Each structure stands twice: as C-alpha cells, then as structure tokens.
Amino acid sequence: MSAYLVSLACVIGINMILALSLNIITGFCGQISLGHAAFYGIGAYAAALLAKAGAPLVVCLLAGTVVAGAIGTVVGLTALRVRHDFLAITTMGVGFIFLGVVRKQSWLGGELGIAAIPDAGFGPLGYAVFVLAIAAGVIALSLWLKRSWMGFAFDTVADDEDAARTVGIDVASYKLTAFGIGTAIAGLGGGLYIYFAHIILPDTFDFAVSIAILTTVVVGGSGSVWGVSAAAVLLTLLPEVSRVINDYRLLVFGAMLVLVMRFSPGGLAGAVAHVMRRRGA
Amino acid sequence: MSALLEVEGLLLRFGGVIAADHLSFAVASGELLGLIGPNGAGKTTVLRLIAGLLRPEAGRVRLGGVDVTGQPTHRRVRRGLGLTHQLVRPFHSLTVVENVMIAAGHRHTRNPIAALARVSRIAERRAAEAILVRVGLADSAARRPAALPLGQRKRLELARALALEPTVLLLDEPMAGLSSAEAAALGDTILALNTTGTTIVLVEHNLGEVMRLARRLLVLDTGRAIADGPPDTVMRDPAVQLAYVGTAAG
C-alpha cells in the first residue's frame, strides 16, 4: 500500500471516531454541540504533553480520553441550564475559549503548537491498523449503547424532557453521561491524531473542524451508527478528490449541513431507509 | 393511619392569577379522590405541583410521609408517583409499545451506567403488551403515537403511567375526547386499579363518571378548596353549585 493510502486510512479512522463521539451527544441524546473540536484538541494536547515527557502510548491515549471527558462533563453542566439554540451558542463559545487559551499559553506552545511528537513505533501501516481497530471498537460501543437501556433512555431525553422525567428518567445525569462519553471519545481521537501528525497546532482544532464533525453526523443521519460511519468515509475522501472542496471546506460543509437539514433530515441513513421501504412496498 | 399524599399550604401565582391559593388536603392510602372544579380552577396546576413539574412559592408536598417538596420529578416517580398529562405527551420517536416499555423498565434506568450494562427488553415488552391489552391498545402496539386518534393517545398516556407500577396515580382528564362507551370502559379500568390497591387522584370533567368512581370529591375554585366530602353531599353544596353555574353563565 502506498504511504498516501495508509495515511488516508488513518485520517478516516480518526474522523470516524470524532463523528461517532458527537453522534452519542447529538444523535443519541439530542444535545447539539458546535464546539466538539475543542475536546478533540484537549485530548490531543494532553496526550502530546505526556508523549513529549516520555510517557508510553497507552498512558497518553488514556490521559487524552480522561481529561477531555472530565472537561466535557463540566461543559455538560452548562447543557443542563440551557436548551437548543442557547446550547449551540454555548458550545461554540467553548470551542473559541479553547482556541483562545491554547494560542496564548507558552507551555502549550502558543501559535506554534507542539512539534516533534515521538512515534508510536508500529510503523505507518501498523499504526493505521491500530487506529482502524479503535474506530471499529467505537462502532461496537455505539451499537451496544444504542441497544442498551442507556440508549433507550437517551431516546426519551432527546424526545421530550418533561415526559422523560415523568417516567422516572433523571434527565440531568443522562445528559452529563452523554457529554462525558462523547467528549472522552473525542479526546481519544485527539490522542490518536498526535502519533499520526507528530505536530499539533491550534488551527487543527478550530471552528471549521467542529462544523465538519457536525456535518458528518447530520449527513450520515443523526443517531445512525452506520450512516455516520459511512459519512465519515465519504466526507474524508471528498476534499481529497477535489481541490476546490478542500479550499472551501468550511463553506462546502456548512452548505451541506444546511441542505441536508432542510431537505433530508434523516441524512444518508434516512434516505437508505426510505429507498428500502419503497422497494419493500 | 397517616396520609399517603399530603399537600400543605401550596401557593402558586401566574402573574395576577392565583392558581393554588394556600391549598391543603390529604389523600389516604387506597382512596380514589375526584378532584373537580370549573375550567381554570387550578386542578392541573395542583397535579403538576405534586409531581414536581411546577415549584410552589410556598407550601409542602409529602409522599408516604416524606417531604418531597425539594425533589425533582424523577425522584418522586421513583417513590411511587405516576402521572398522566392533560395534553398528551407521548415520545414521538418511539412506537406505542416502546412508550410503555421505557416506563416498565424503570428499574433499569435509575442509573445511566447500570442502564448501559443491560440490553434485553424482552420482559419489559411482555409487561408493556399486557398493559396495552388492559387499556385496549393491543392492536396499535407497533404504530407511532402520532398515528393514533386522540382517544387512543389518552389511553397510551395512562398505559405509560401504569407501567411505572405507581402507588399514587394522578390522572388529568383521562376521559376528555372519549366517547361515553370508551369513558365508561376507562372508568372500569380505573376502578379496577383502585380496587387492587392503587391510590388515585382523578381530575375529570365527565361528572357522571366521577360520581360513579369517586367516594370522595374535592372541589377547587380559583385555587382554593371550596368543598370536600362524599360526592352527594358535595354536589348539593350551594358554594359548589354557584362555582359551576358561575362559569356556565360567564
């Protein structure tokens, strides 16, 4: 396999992990987030600092996961106070605060980020396989979560919070759980990214990335594990095949987001289900 | 014997409107209380205060002797409170049977992490199906709530509350929109529930059914209890007649 394809496989795996992690918060639990890249970034910075200090890969990945999940749970506390459009603004703000802080802190490398991150030691192909295996693990976890009673309760929280309370659901702790799990997995994605890129810059985790992750979830079909996974592959390949799309990424992804929400709210998964139903009928 | 449900001095105002005016009453275990009064009297407000969906400005709510005034709704539900909404609120993303299953599995949803460990829904599906049979919705189990006529959505609301196995059940106009035959059938279901030990507070405009089911009536008007006692006595009370005639005329 060419080096290009191997690195593309890595990026697909990481993007899939990011999209599936947001899918738990937005797709399963119904809580919008426009700042998901911040948790990707928090995981990456936490892992990178430790990796530079000589910590082994497993420790770095775990640290990225835990730190992102812990901060994500705290941010989730704000989700308990606000709903819908306010939550969108709040999470967007979290994304900008993250960038603002990272850019100004010299111990985080400021604008120059953190470079010369050590290698994982698996070789490029080995590392791509490792990333894809973890992505497969996240798919499996998502499928399990959706089938479990946690997923069942998430359905009711996403649907009608007051009605959920009247069937005994502790809406607040379910929302916090969704934020905790979703942001922790995004942090894991960040940890995986550092051993792929060997350098991280604040821009790697900017608003455009948050929008790209959300677009992937919406295009795939919010809540559909297979739809979101497929969209992660498609939307990673799209900028690769077209330079124009790559140059106008925020514009293209933003337009896709709006168009899908307007014309096919179920995304890819919804469209496929629709076709299957018509075939069956 | 102490009361199973007790409210004391409940006060809630919406702007200039007093929806609950220092309201106090108690419901003993096993009672079937009819809570009636003209439109806007504050019946829905009282039920929502008891359930914790509204917070009182003053007053207390006790359930089984425990002060639950500061507790959120889901805690009160887990203490044995069941509630149906006057304006039905099914989960539209779930099927009819799933709406009941999520309530039937209330033991599995207490803690999110424990909920993650469990996937089987077989027992809860069976329990939910049995409840749907009881309220006459068995044929609609696989449908979406939005596809049901109002009368059936009302029964779904009841089925979902029943699945919680409540010790106290608050019903907010469960018969509105039902034909008289449907209302009578639902009345029988409510009576059977009460006979098997469920304490019930029934808010209902169908006075014929309320008179048939309840052994005690509490009449509200402008947030205050104006009469309380056996149905016949209460209905002969001049204050009650005035409250009803007053709204009929105005």
Ligand SMILES: Nc1ncnc2c1ncn2[C@@H]1O[C@H](COP(=O)(O)OP(=O)(O)O)[C@@H](O)[C@H]1O
């Ligand atoms: N959310 C609200 N905002 C403002 N006023 C309300 C609200 N809910 C109820 N009210 C008012 O409180 C009074 C009691 O309402 P309600 O409890 O719904 O009466 P009932 O159920 O007996 O018909 C009415 O005057 C109603 O207009």
Ligand SMILES: [Mg+2]
């Ligand atoms: Mg009412």
